[in-house]
Amino acid sequence: MRIRRVGIITRKDSPPVQRIGEELAAWFRQRSIKADLDQIEPDMDMLTILGGDGTLLHVADQAARLGIPVVGVNLGYLGFLTEVAAEEMYPALEEILCGRITIEERLMLKAQLLDGNGVPVGKPWFALNEVVLLKGSTEPLLRLCCWADEEYVATYKADGLIISTPTGSTAYNLSAGGPIAHAGLQALLLTPICPFMLESRPVLLPPQTQVTTSLAQPASKVKVVADGMPVGVIQKNSFLTVVAASKPLRLISSPHKGYFAILRSKLNWASCDCGKPLPDCIRTAQHRPISSCAGD
Numbered sequence: 001m002r003i004r005r006v007g008i009i010t011r012k013d014s015p016p017v018q019r020i021g022e023e024l025a026a027w028f029r030q031r032s033i034k035a036d037l038d039q040i041e042p043d044m045d046m047l048t049i050l051g052g053d054g055t056l057l058h059v060a061d062q063a064a065r066l067g068i069p070v071v072g073v074n075l076g077y078l079g080f081l082t083e084v085a086a087e088e089m090y091p092a093l094e095e096i097l098c099g100r101i102t103i104e105e106r107l108m109l110k111a112q113l114l115d116g117n118g119v120p121v122g123k124p125w126f127a128l129n130e131v132v133l134l135k136g137s138t139e140p141l142l143r144l145c146c147w148a149d150e151e152y153v154a155t156y157k158a159d160g161l162i163i164s165t166p167t168g169s170t171a172y173n174l175s176a177g178g179p180i181a182h183a184g185l186q187a188l189l190l191t192p193i194c195p196f197m198l199e200s201r202p203v204l205l206p207p208q209t210q211v212t213t214s215l216a217q218p219a220s221k222v223k224v225v226a227d228g229m230p231v232g233v234i235q236k237n238s239f240l241t242v243v244a245a246s247k248p249l250r251l252i253s254s255p256h257k258g259y260f261a262i263l264r265s266k267l268n269w270a271s272c273d274c275g276k277p278l279p280d281c282i283r284t285a286q287h288r289p290i291s292s293c294a295g296d
Contacts, residue, residue: 001045001046001069001099001101001103002045003033003045003046003096003097004033004034004045005033005034005035005036005041005043005044005045006028006033006034006035006036006044006045006046006047006048007035007036007037007038007039007040007041007044007046007047007048007068008021008024008025008028008035008036008037008038008047008048008050009038009040009047009048009049009050009051009055009056009058009059010037010038010050010051010055011050011051011052011055011075011076012038014051014075017050017051017075020050020075021037021038021050022037024048024050024089025037027090027093031097033097040059040062040063040066040068042066042068044066044068045068045069046068046069046070046071046096046252047059047063047068047069047070047071048070048071048073048093049070049071049072049073049082050073050075051073051075051076051082052074052075052076052079052082053072053076053079053080053081053082053171054076054228055072055076055082056070056072056081056082056128057081057127057128057129057227057228060108060126060127060128060227060249061108061126061127061128063249063250064108064126064128064245064247064248064249064250065247067247067250068250069103069250069251069252070249070250070251070252071084071092071093071096071251071252072084072251073085073086073089073092074086080170080171080262081128081167081251083253083254083257083262084254088254092254096252101252102252102253103250103251103252103253104183104184104250104251104252104253105248105249105250105251106128106165106166106167106183106248106249106250106251107165107166107167107186107187107207107244107245107248108126108127108128108165108244108245108247108248108249109126109127109128109130109131109163109165109188109226109242109243109244109245110124110125110126110242110243110244110245110246111124111125111126111127111131111163111224111226111231111240111241111242112124112125112240112241113224113232113234113238113239113240114238114239114240114241115237115238115239116237116238116239118239121238122232125224125226125231125232126226126245127165127168127226127227128165128167128168128227128249129164129165129167129168129171129172129227129228130162130163130164130165130168130171130172130173130226130227131162131163131224131225131226131240131242132160132161132162132163132172132193132223132224132225132226133160133161133213133222133223133224133225133234133240134159134160134193134222134223134225135159135160135219135221135222136220136221136222136223139219139220139221139222140219141157141158141159141196142156142157142158142159142160142161142215142219142222143155143156143157143215143216143217143219144156144158144160144161144213144214144215144216145213145214145215145216146161146190146211146212146213147211147212147213148203148205148209148210148211149209149210153190153203154200155216156192156195156200157195157196157197157200158192158193158194158195158196158200159193159194160192160193161190161191161192161193161213162176162178162189162190162191162192162193163188163189163190163211163242164178164188164189164191165187165188165189166181166182166183166184166185166186166187166189167183167249168189168227169181169183169189170263170267173189173191173202176191176192176193176194177191177202178191178202179202179204180263181204182259183259184259186206186207186244187204187205187206187207188204188205188206188207188209188211188242188244189202189203189204189205190202190203190204190205190211207244208244209243210241210242210243211241211242211243212239212240212241212242213234213239213240213242214234214237214238214239214240215234215235215236215238217236218236219236221233222234222235224240
């Protein structure tokens with residue numbers, strides 16, 4: 001991938017991040033690469049995100065629709081999506097410019113409210129992590145009917161329902177007790193929030209599934225939240241549909257660490273464990289031809 005023009009997206013409420021963005025723009029220009037701060041244009045070859053996961057989520061929809069690869073530099077807190085650490089930024093970008101690059105296609109969600117006749121209400125919303133139905137803080141538990149395509153799943157009695165991507169499985173889904181799904185999977189995750197019955201467990205669905213939800217009984221202030229941003233309200237006799245978006249986010253993975261290295265670091269798995277290489281005997285065995293004889 002030849003890099004001729006990049007966009008540098010910064011966390012606008014942070015003057016230190018703005019300064020880093022200006023320094024990075026100068027660094028790119030020294031290498032004859034056009035760099036623009038806080039702009040996204042169709043002819044850009046890459047977006048460099050400076051901030052935390054929230055900064056990346058803010059531009060994920062636009063980057064996905066334009067097909068622009070994104071690399072995230074973590075200048076925030078957790079940084080599951082902004083994989084490149086601040087001190088790794090320039091070495092990682094050097095490797096990317098040299099063509100040592102891995103681009104992962106991360107599934108995006110498309111959500112749409114429908115009225116009681118199935119007619120779309122407003123424009124659809126897009127999310128990289130999750131779409132959530134969430135009750136007001138003082139409201140009683142919701143009763144949410146849920147379908148996978150045309151098949152009825154359940155009526156959840158809960159504080160809400162999370163429809164998550166594998167990328168978002170380490171976000172709100174994880175806090176609500178949902179499973180971690182490898183980001184390379186193509187799947188949708190359904191996770192009820194604080195369900196009344198413990199039998200209400202998370203469900204993993206094929207990526208081509210349309211998830212439909214509606215209120216089984218009237219409730220007020222039931223918000224639709226996409227990647228942490230309130231985007232709408234669902235009413236009685238209306239429906240929310242969530243499907244995989246047609247275009248994924250093209251995320252450039254860190255050249256210095258793998259998926260499980262990030263999980264170990266961010267989730268504090270075995271904090272003193274820096275990783276163990278696969279034993280040579282197993283590595284070699286992986287490349288041996290498999291005998292067709294059942295007795296071998």
